[in-house]
Amino acid sequence: MPRSALAFLALLLATAPAAAAESSPAPGRYCAVGVDLPDITVGPGRGVGIDLMDCPSATIAGGRVRAARCYGMGGAEVSYDTDLALRPDGSLLHDGAVYRRCR
Numbered sequence: 001m002p003r004s005a006l007a008f009l010a011l012l013l014a015t016a017p018a019a020a021a022e023s024s025p026a027p028g029r030y031c032a033v034g035v036d037l038p039d040i041t042v043g044p045g046r047g048v049g050i051d052l053m054d055c056p057s058a059t060i061a062g063g064r065v066r067a068a069r070c071y072g073m074g075g076a077e078v079s080y081d082t083d084l085a086l087r088p089d090g091s092l093l094h095d096g097a098v099y100r101r102c103r
Helices: 002-023
Strands: 027-033 041-044 046-052 053-055 057-060 064-071 077-083 092-094 097-101
Touching: 046 064, 053 077, 077 092
Parallel strands: none
Antiparallel strands: 027 041, 027 097, 041 046, 046 053, 053 064, 057 064, 064 077, 092 097
16 A cells, blocks of 8 residues: 555544544434433434524534524523533533433
């Protein structure tokens, strides 16, 4: 294998863990483990339901979920920025609670 191909392969392997760390949660509904909290919904598309807010176009990155426009109870419209981290096992961490896919 040519040296340039080996260098390219090494670069790909070195950046793979960083890319995986920035991946988004799988679409679906997540339930809090051991505590009574509202579910978190991811998807469809960029939609996120969190903290009783419906955010039709949110970004999940860097341990945060951000949306310019979310809708709350009674139709309140607000921007939203809160913690939401994807854990290695696919569960979510939000406001100190662990959320797993609902059954």
